[in-house]
């Protein structure tokens with residue numbers, strides 16, 4: 001008997017023990033021979049795994065792998081191992097992600113139209129790109145000077161953003177008041193309504209006005225979403241020769257979607273705060289790409305030549321990394337401290353006084369990098385912090401389930417955030 005992820009459970013499988021939901025409510029007795037209707041209901045109830053008699057998770061995966069040509073699996077595994085070179089592949093969570101990514105890569109290689117995405121370049125041992133390192137015109141960047149020169153001069157968020165925030169902080173502010181402020185910005189309102197009506201939110205009936213959105217979703221979650229839309233709008237057309245902006249925001253949205261899903265497993269009320277933290281986690285890189293382009297181009301080339309992680313190269317060459325810059329920017333914008341900390345410590349969650357939030361964004365980023373959906377410049381899956389993993393108390397079974405769920409929604413959310421139509 002073994003715990004099997006819900007999306008690998010098939011009809012005819014038999015429950016090895018009583019099945020309960022997340023709130024410990026009894027759902028089905030041990031010995032139930034699962035039908036298609038049972039499985040559909042389990043998915044509706046949000047069950048992520050079940051103990052199945054006479055079967056192990058590995059058997060299900062082996063079955064999936066056995067349908068693919070072994071040479072393709074071997075090639076996919078080599079490429080994925082290159083991306084995971086800084087991860088401990090003995091850790092159960094990383095094992096799940098590694099297997100998932102290998103299978104995904106192998107299926108993609110076998111398809112008629114394999115994606116040639118740069119995120120899945122073969123970075124296995126000794127396979128470095130022989131590209132020239134650009135010449136550095138300026139000496140090492142002084143962190144304080146960069147902050148003084150650029151971060152302090154970075155555009156402030158539009159007036160509407162501070163008005164929403166001020167209203168939320170007022171103890172006597174009403175949902176109506178916030179609804180009225182957001183409604184005045186028709187473009188923002190239209191975008192927010194599209195997002196909250198998407199399949200990702202899955203509300204049973206259509207939300208057709210901001211006042212209704214405030215009532216259903218709540219003031220703080222809706223204002224987090226409004227902040228996300230505002231920030232992406234500010235940065236989405238920033239020209240960058242260094243990074244593909246579409247790829248950057250895909251990675252950011254993937255991290256946000258993963259973080260929101262993990263937060264919901266943790267029973268966190270305001271999951272939008274985690275979505276926003278994930279969405280903005282690498283925003284410091286955009287600051288570096290725009291205000292220190294020479295050093296950024298140098299760092300990215302160095303990563304490709306040496307197969308060293310970008311965050312490490314940033315530290316070696318700059319003495320600071322994108323996470324610190326991002327945190328400073330969010331502080332300047334007076335975003336909630338939980339979001340600022342989650343961004344600042346997404347690569348070092350153990351240093352945050354809010355470990356859980358930082359841990360969720362840390363894991364969400366690892367999953368987004370592992371799945372290879374877009375990239376903020378990093379070529380490798382960042383290593384998993386053990387304390388962060390422990391503090392979340394998650395089952396490894398939610399990992400591939402979350403990535404699959406997220407994959408359904410990323411394109412749609414990306415379109416709402418990044419289209420220029422609004």
Ligand SMILES: [Fe+2]
Pocket residue numbers: 281282322323346347365
């Ligand atoms: Fe990062």
Ligand SMILES: [Fe+2]
Pocket residue numbers: 251255281282365376
């Ligand atoms: Fe990232």
